[in-house]
Amino acid sequence: MLVKTSAPGKIILFGEHFVVYGTPAIASAIQKRSYCEISNGYSQLKSMRLELKSYNEVLQLSEIFEPRGEYESFKGIIQFLYRFKSKFSILFQGLNVILHSELPPAMGLGSSASILASIAHGLNQYFKLNLSLQDLNELIFQGEHVYHGTPSGIDNTLCVFGGSIQYQTNQMTVLEHQFDKQIFVINSGIPRNTRAMVEFVRKFKDANPQQFERLKTSVEEIVLKAKTALQKKDSTLLGQLMDQNHQILHELGVSHPKIDQIVTICQDHGALGTKLTGAGGGGCVICLMSEEDIPLLQRSLTEKGINFFLTNISNTGLQGSTNQNG
Numbered sequence: 001m002l003v004k005t006s007a008p009g010k011i012i013l014f015g016e017h018f019v020v021y022g023t024p025a026i027a028s029a030i031q032k033r034s035y036c037e038i039s040n041g042y043s044q045l046k047s048m049r050l051e052l053k054s055y056n057e058v059l060q061l062s063e064i065f066e067p068r069g070e071y072e073s074f075k076g077i078i079q080f081l082y083r084f085k086s087k088f089s090i091l092f093q094g095l096n097v098i099l100h101s102e103l104p105p106a107m108g109l110g111s112s113a114s115i116l117a118s119i120a121h122g123l124n125q126y127f128k129l130n131l132s133l134q135d136l137n138e139l140i141f142q143g144e145h146v147y148h149g150t151p152s153g154i155d156n157t158l159c160v161f162g163g164s165i166q167y168q169t170n171q172m173t174v175l176e177h178q179f180d181k182q183i184f185v186i187n188s189g190i191p192r193n194t195r196a197m198v199e200f201v202r203k204f205k206d207a208n209p210q211q212f213e214r215l216k217t218s219v220e221e222i223v224l225k226a227k228t229a230l231q232k233k234d235s236t237l238l239g240q241l242m243d244q245n246h247q248i249l250h251e252l253g254v255s256h257p258k259i260d261q262i263v264t265i266c267q268d269h270g271a272l273g274t275k276l277t278g279a280g281g282g283g284c285v286i287c288l289m290s291e292e293d294i295p296l297l298q299r300s301l302t303e304k305g306i307n308f309f310l311t312n313i314s315n316t317g318l319q320g321s322t323n324q325n326g
Contacts, residue, residue: 003038003126005320007117009103010110010158011185011277011286014226014245015167017201017254018219019152024168026175026226028313029158030185034101034111036118038126040094048092050081053100063092080116080143087139090127097122104307106191108278112147113155116140121318133160133318162317166227177230179238179313182294183286184266186301186308188258190282197254197279204253215248222248239273239288246275254280262306269297 008029015025048061052074059074061081077099085092099119103111117140124131131139140156154167164175205212222241229237246263249255259276262285266274272288289297294310301308 001040001126002323003122003320004035004323005038005118005121005125005318006033006035007114007121007159007318008033008110008162008314008316009114010155011183011284012108012154013164013277013286014223014241015219016278016280017198017249017252018216019167020198020201021205021216022169023216023220024166024223025154026164026166026223026230027154027158028164029162029315029317030109030183030311031314032102032109032185032309032311034099034103034114034118036115036122037096037098038122039096041096046093048081048095048097050077051096051098052077053098054105061092076112076143076146077115077119079146080119083143084120084123084139088123088127088129090123095126102309104187104284106283107187108192108194108283109185110155110159113140113144113151113159116143117156117159117318121320125320125322136160136318158317160317163315164230164313166223175227175230177233179230179233181233181235181288182310182312183288184294184297184308185277185311186262186266186285186287186306188256188262188282188284189307190256190258192279192282194279197281200281201252201254211251215252218248219245235272235288235290239271242273242275242286242288249276249280256280256282258282259285265300265304265306266297269293269300271297 009032010027010029013026015023019025050059050061101111101115103109103114105111120136120139137156137160141153144151144156166173166175222245226241263274266287270293274287277284277286
């Protein structure tokens with residue numbers, strides 16, 4: 001048997017950081033995905049072969065958890081697999097699991113949730129567990145605690161269901177829209193630390209309460225307008241709101257010199273709007289361009305050695321197929 005599954009990554013369009021203090025945020029799944037293949041027939045029948053293509057690593061996982069040095073870098077995946085195994089009384093014997101992701105790790109694109117989602121969906125199909133999407137969503141949310149401590153639930157929800165959501169105080173609302181413009185996702189190459197940046201913002205808030213409240217109110221207004229812009233497919237307004245949101249994040253102190261450089265490059269090439277996405281302090285920048293300006297920005301980023309990809313908001317969450325012939 002051969003099972004193939006995949007799950008999308010995500011971007012935060014508006015409202016990061018302030019969402020912790022009750023302000024709404026808008027996030028969307030994107031077309032870049034993580035992939036999982038599960039087959040049987042691995043020769044060493046007492047263990048599972050786990051191949052992590054993105055890292056050129058192959059691990060052997062026995063039926064009993066044996067912590068070793070090479071596990072540390074992938075502890076989120078390893079712990080998730082063993083918890084899944086224990087919860088549903090499945091056997092690793094003879095399994096061959098191959099993971100691959102189009103999403104760079106630690107860059108705020110939901111790579112960890114995307115990988116866990118593809119694994120969970122693959123195991124669900126392979127062992128015919130008949131878990132619902134909501135069941136899978138909850139399992140992935142639990143797995144995300146290893147990576148993020150106290151995850152919001154945004155990443156796993158978008159990886160499972162796709163589309164766009166508004167998140168506010170633990171409540172998620174699906175945003176119906178047909179926005180289909182390509183979005184640049186530009187990698188600063190600077191790994192971000194979500195926990196550290198959230199703590200940084202908390203200290204900023206405590207030290208500057210009036211300034212923080214002013215910025216928070218502005219972000220609330222931006223998110224409200226952004227919902228309308230998405231529904232009307234108004235790229236110009238959406239871009240203006242992205243610029244405004246980024247300026248607020250810059251004032252908050254969560255940008256980075258490399259992010260500022262990327263934002264300037266985009267603006268110099270006529271960007272409709274540019275902002276960091278996620279926690280900041282590194283990670284990725286998202287940018288909207290007019291169709292005719294896309295090639296020039298692509299060329300400029302390539303010449304400067306800055307990694308990027310073009311993507312779209314994706315309405316497709318988990319996907320999977322099973323080939324009984326293997």
